[in-house]
Amino acid sequence: MDKFRFYLPTEVFAGRGCVRAHADAWVLGRRALIVTSQHGAKLSGALDDVMSILNDRAIESVLFDGVSANPDAEQVYAGVAAAEGCDFVVALGGGSPLDAAKAIAWAAGAKVPREDFFRRSPAPGEAVLPVVAVPLTCGTGSEVTPYAIITNHEAQTKVNVSGPNLFPRVALLDAHYLESLPKAVMCDTALDALSHAIEGAYSPRATQLTLAMSEEAIRTLLPELLRLAHGEFVNLPQLHYAAMLAGMVIAQTGTGLVHAMGYPLTYHKGIPHGRANGILLAGYLEFMERPCGPLTRRLLDAAGLHGPEELQALVDALLDVTGAEREAPTEDELARFAREPLRLSVVRRYRAMPSPEEVVDIYRTGF
């Protein structure tokens, strides 16, 4: 491995009670903006834990719980308005609240005008409010990435707002909070994590180190996904750990075709992000088997699977067991969706560039 870069400045604490145990590490200011969605943070008990610690320390806080799935710039700027006078941000939730919080931290910290939000990227050295991330799902990895995925309605897709100063300062993983997670969300987000590990492995920016991390994430995820599919008891700390690890991978490599193909499914068909990726994964592996045989074999070995068809069967079983919907797009829609990913430069730089027909094939494999 000659040329590479590795950067991962987030301080991670994991374990039951870590939010309280490591309060000295994450109470980063005098007035906190708490960013979350309507339900998850309350149900899980995470919001109570954070509020109680802030109260004990007489730290003021403002609660902004207006983040929905696939947050857009309007939500980000509602958060910026709420952030007035705050000097740090505590993000609680899945990818949507975490990503929104990071975008708010930049837009508020660097005073980015609304009209510039999608036009420029967070510049190194720009003031960004420090972010503490408490992931309440097992998929996003956003707690250890420099990315915030925000929906741009004008472009009818999601935009990756990213910069090295968007890494959260601290990530707190208490798997206990996952106990209140609906099965379908657990499954969808775990598939998102699997997708991160696999896409990251094929990235042109993958290195020996990120590949070892991808394998470890896949090796950790698969037994838990099988347990989920069989309705068995799941090891939540393992799921939480693997999702974070897969996040560490994409923090270095970025994502690729699966995410690019998943975005239209989410935007136009309302299929949750992780589920959309999960549906596409087996077809993607099948496509990558030809140009990248040995690497695909390594990933399947780490998963303990003989071939992509076994992964498809697992995903099917997971969606059945959780009663998750996946409305198949029409042929017209597929033809339209297939054009979008190929426009993205991130996909064009990948090891193998599919034709529009091949993209449609990958979509078809999943549905």
Add this chain to the structure above:
Amino acid sequence: MDKFRFYLPTEVFAGRGCVRAHADAWVLGRRALIVTSQHGAKLSGALDDVMSILNDRAIESVLFDGVSANPDAEQVYAGVAAAEGCDFVVALGGGSPLDAAKAIAWAAGAKVPREDFFRRSPAPGEAVLPVVAVPLTCGTGSEVTPYAIITNHEAQTKVNVSGPNLFPRVALLDAHYLESLPKAVMCDTALDALSHAIEGAYSPRATQLTLAMSEEAIRTLLPELLRLAHGEFVNLPQLHYAAMLAGMVIAQTGTGLVHAMGYPLTYHKGIPHGRANGILLAGYLEFMERPCGPLTRRLLDAAGLHGPEELQALVDALLDVTGAEREAPTEDELARFAREPLRLSVVRRYRAMPSPEEVVDIYRTGF
């Protein structure tokens, strides 16, 4: 993996020419203290590269090249005197210059009085001059750790000065600089890296993630050590990468018995640090095989070795090929050395605590 912590804030750039290519990332102030030893940085060309970039940018610099092997507090404070007016530190060399530079960065930045140096640790939040580390050997890992190992003559051993703010800000790995490294130094430092990967794996602070990193480091190091032993062409970027990776492991886990046993060999017998560790490794694995069989098997598998005796044979071959000396301590010395490691709390916390007789046995296996 339930409870764990992971922190690795150093930004790593690797590849030929990375010092010049990433100058924007590492020129961190207006006046640099350059910390190095008498020869390595000049021979390798690294010092010229750094000076030329600083000159191009009209950044002032002070050269402190007074670091010897196993630096002591006197050298650190000579560096502190030279650091007057400097706002960042560039460290070039093996573990000694890198560790000295980190200690200087703390002592100068936090204005630590000489008499307090061994009495307290760098406190979180304490001002430390930012450090840029350019490793010119393939062993220390100091470029990605929060440790500075400084000799304390009063205690007749080495002291680990450590704190989270001692992580270098940037690490620059150009394997091209290793070309001028004497074979014996390359071999000694690579054995140090192997020791980091193995000791880290047995640490009570090892996690699934650090274990995967240990395995990857061992898997990468062994073929290169075999090539070194056979006098074949060595893949320098791989050695550099593996040494850094093993450093990332001990940044999380710390070192253990081998390092603790190696220090007296270095202090009293003048055996270079890495070589001392290498000599002890096979005996250590043999000792750990009983209490930690499956883990030892995993490490040996990653190394592609059948048993500890194969590692001993490899180390013997390496020392023969490089003409490296290893004067065996007398039985009296061994009995005396064996008492020191067992006093250290870091060793007492380990998974298996050897008796003084067992420590002597490990020493004997190596000589």
